[in-house]
Amino acid sequence: MKKSSFYTAIATATLTLITIQTGFAQEKGKQEPPSATELIKEMDANEDGKLSKDELKGPIKNDFATIDTDEDGFLSLEELKNAPKPKRGKKQ
Known part of the structure; x- marks a missing residue:
């Protein structure tokens, strides 16, 4: 194998690995927002099955009043499931 072919093969392999690694890093950065069930499981400090504003x-x-449609001071699983999805900013 000629020297130039060898260096071309090494450069191609390196660029391929960098491209693959970058693709995986970008995929890893994309996260789905937690589900309503996950939110309650993570934030329900007193384990009553609903979320108060203090929790x-x-x-x-910030959107508590909008999501608390029955105005009882708590967010239920049903209210969280029906909550409006947050608007995301544009990527820069």
Whole structure:
């Protein structure tokens, strides 16, 4: 094998590996938002099956009044399932 062919093969293999690695890294960065069941499981500190505003953090706490459709001061599994999906910003 000629020297130039060898270096071309090495360069091609390296670029291929970099491309594959970058693709996996981008896929890894994409995460689905947690389901309503997962939210309750993660945030329900007193384990009563519903979420009070004190148990919440992040954007869901800011939208509490919108999601709490029966206005009982708690978010039920049904209310979380029917909650409007958050709007995502554009990628830069």
